[in-house]
Amino acid sequence: MAVDGAQGRAPVRVVLADDEPLMLAGLRTVLEAGGAVRVVGQAGDGAELLAAVDAHRPDVVLADVQMPGTDGLSALRVLRARPDAPPAAILTTFDHDDYVAEALRIGVQGFLLKDTDPDALIRAVRDLAAGGAVLDPRITVRLLPRLAAGWPSPPPAGLTLREQQVLRGLAAGESNAAIASRLGLAEATVKKYVSALLTKLGAENRVQAALMAQNWGIT
Known part of the structure; x- marks a missing residue:
């Protein structure tokens, strides 16, 4: 097994899901740049995401929410219902607040924007793998007034x-x-x-x- 030379730890194994091939390629390049993360599977929709998780048993899942067919949120809802589900984070944009709120309800552990700084994205993946939660402050600022009402x-x-x-x-x-x-x-x-x-x-x-x-x- 490859080891992250800087940290002396095995790379975090990740499955990525996004229906835009260029976004997938860019995320993979960013995540694997320092050797701390290894992308073991990719998916273009929710059904492929679930299949990739079953095939690769990743440490972390990163998924877009809007994808054709079975969308990312539906796939994560299925995934989070499993007792052995890996930590998952959604990759979103500012115009998808409804998706973020629903993802919170089903127990997704991370909320990241697609323009997250590369170093911050890698740290987020490592934190998720360790059992932490990752909340992009820009999402938090937008959602708190709405969520806090209850x-x-x-x-x-x-x-x-x-x-x-x-x-x-x-x-x-x-x-x-x-x-x-x-x-x-x-x-x-x-x-x-x-x-x-x-x-x-x-x-x-x-x-x-x-x-x-x-x-x-x-x-």
Whole structure:
């Protein structure tokens, strides 16, 4: 297996889905430039995406939302229902807010714009592979006013200091392992705190909890 020489780690294996061949080629070039990421499969629609995931068992999926036939969001909805689903992020543009909101509801872990800086895109893929969440701040700014309408404000009372510390980690997109390392806790303990937080906040997933925390200024 090839190893990322700079980090001494195996490259993150990615499946890409986009119906524009030039976009696919450009994303692949960007992602594989430093050796930290290897694109193991490509797809031009949602059906091909699901087939590529089955064939290659990637660490991360990056998918456009608007594609012919089975669109990306429909494919990700099927994928997220699987217990062994890899982390997934949608690649979107500013005029697809409805898709982003629905992707959040079904539990997609990342929201990235297609013009994301190449280095930031690679970092995002590595963060997703590690179990973190990736939220492009430009998307967050647009969506928060709309999403926050149904959230409690101010945040629920009764959060312990440790839960607040874990919530800050979620707001920053940290994985359970990263939060555990920062706080000096076992990863299993952090997982329990995250589960408790989701219940207390009424959040469907860690990405929604992260957005809630950002809306409340918890960073």
